[in-house]
Amino acid sequence: MTEFKYVVLVRMGEIALKGLNRGRFEARLTRNIKSAISSYGRFHIFQRQSRIWIEDLYSEQPVLDDQEVAGQIMRSVSKVFGIVSVSLVRKFSGDMDNIREMAVRFIEDRLREQPFDTFKFETKRGDKNFPLLSPEISGDLGGLILERFPQLRVDVNAPDLIVYVEIRDAFYIYADKVYAHRGLPVGSSGKGLLMLSGGIDSPVAGYMMASRGMEIDAVYYHSFPYTSDKAKQKVIDLAKIISQYCGPINLNIVNFTEIQKYLYQNSPQDMLTITMRRIMIRIAEKIAVQSHCKALITGESLGQVASQTIDAIVLTNEVTNMPIFRPLIGVDKDYAVQIAREIGTFETSILPFEDCCTVFVAKHPQTKPQRKHMEFAERFLEIDDLVNKGLEGIERILIE
Numbered sequence: 501m502t503e504f505k506y507v508v509l510v511r512m513g514e515i516a517l518k519g520l521n522r523g524r525f526e527a528r529l530t531r532n533i534k535s536a537i538s539s540y541g542r543f544h545i546f547q548r549q550s551r552i553w554i555e556d557l558y559s560e561q562p563v564l565d566d567q568e569v570a571g572q573i574m575r576s577v578s579k580v581f582g583i584v585s586v587s588l589v590r591k592f593s594g595d596m597d598n599i600r601e602m603a604v605r606f607i608e609d610r611l612r613e614q615p616f617d618t619f620k621f622e623t624k625r626g627d628k629n630f631p632l633l634s635p636e637i638s639g640d641l642g643g644l645i646l647e648r649f650p651q652l653r654v655d656v657n658a659p660d661l662i663v664y665v666e667i668r669d670a671f672y673i674y675a676d677k678v679y680a681h682r683g684l685p686v687g688s689s690g691k692g693l694l695m696l697s698g699g700i701d702s703p704v705a706g707y708m709m710a711s712r713g714m715e716i717d718a719v720y721y722h723s724f725p726y727t728s729d730k731a732k733q734k735v736i737d738l739a740k741i742i743s744q745y746c747g748p749i750n751l752n753i754v755n756f757t758e759i760q761k762y763l764y765q766n767s768p769q770d771m772l773t774i775t776m777r778r779i780m781i782r783i784a785e786k787i788a789v790q791s792h793c794k795a796l797i798t799g800e801s802l803g804q805v806a807s808q809t810i811d812a813i814v815l816t817n818e819v820t821n822m823p824i825f826r827p828l829i830g831v832d833k834d835y836a837v838q839i840a841r842e843i844g845t846f847e848t849s850i851l852p853f854e855d856c857c858t859v860f861v862a863k864h865p866q867t868k869p870q871r872k873h874m875e876f877a878e879r880f881l882e883i884d885d886l887v888n889k890g891l892e893g894i895e896r897i898l899i900e
């Protein structure tokens with residue numbers, strides 16, 4: 501019997517388009533994969549022929565042989581940004597006879613797992629010295645399978661099962677591809693500070709910026725007891741979910757109660773939303789500088805609510821020189837909801853706990869705030885004191 505071992509084949513996406521910097525991106529991706537699966541065991545992870553391969557480091561106790569654990573590993577790997585798809589592959593060596601034997605065993609095993617009617621083989625021949633051409637290999641294997649399993653048929657257009665055979669430094673056979681989240685490896689685009697509320701949009705915004713290679717830290721403005729411990733726990737839970745994609749997140753929890761009360765009493769009602777957002781941004785900027793974040797990230801979408809009109813955004817931006825990334829600015833709510841469902845944050849986001857912005861809301865917020873309104877509203881506010889108050893006593897939690 502031909503011996504084989506299970507290995508994981510990782511296909512890279514956009515990184516393949518990188519020119520001279522490609523090596524740096526690949527090294528980062530390899531590191532991120534390693535930390536995503538380190539709890540499962542020790543692996544040899546290396547790059548060859550534009551792909552990344554994951555093999556068991558110790559062949560005496562292969563982790564990848566356990567189909568259930570291998571499935572979990574594949575799911576974890578598929579959440580690492582920079583990857584297009586992942587497959588669990590049988591790797592072996594020998595000659596055409598070994599390939600034939602492995603093809604038969606592969607079909608046998610698949611039929612045992614789940615019956616099917618039609619199939620086809622797709623062969624890639626990376627080793628140009630191999631005596632048969634790719635179509636000849638596929639034809640040979642197809643004929644053999646029809647002979648051994650008379651109930652099966654070949655369908656080249658829409659088969660139930662596509663079996664991939666690759667002839668490279670060794671031989672590889674597999675069928676399924678787990679589709680991944682694409683993007684660039686986290687850590688290849690610096691670090692951003694995500695303003696994370698308990699809502700639907702901000703976790704999605706963090707996920708989207710991480711998919712462009714940003715490491716993520718987060719800040720949450722908590723107004724206990726107006727917002728409950730459950731609201732805080734919800735934000736922690738959301739951070740935990742997105743950390744599966746973003747990697748570890750330093751979550752800064754700002755005690756916002758006194759600040760909000762003060763603004764509620766001292767800011768004109770119709771300008772409350774915008775004065776509050778400007779304080780949030782000022783505090784966020786200070787935290788960002790301290791933690792080496794180069795940009796702020798929010799879940800804002802143009803026109804969604806009073807604080808997200810163009811005039812409000814203009815005035816919000818004026819309190820910082822740091823770029824504010826708003827990846828959802830041009831999309832509608834349905835789209836944000838769709839991504840939230842895909843990444844697994846939606847169910848948590850819709851839990852009905854107050855966030856601080858719903859407690860102290862103005863009844864008729866100004867949707868077209870002007871600079872002169874702003875100056876008037878902030879005229880008597882002790883802005884620096886408020887910001888310093890926010891920075892004192894921040895609770896920091898490492899989410900991983």
Ligand code: ATP
Binds near residue numbers: 807
């Ligand atoms: P989300 O669904 O992300 O909560 P939203 O539609 O509720 O957004 P707003 O409440 O206006 O919109 O908030 C806009 C953005 O401001 C949020 O996406 C988030 O980035 C930030 N934000 C709002 N409230 C908080 C908070 N309590 N802590 C940290 N960031 C916040």
Ligand code: MG
Binds near residue numbers: 697698699700855857
């Ligand atoms: Mg919100």
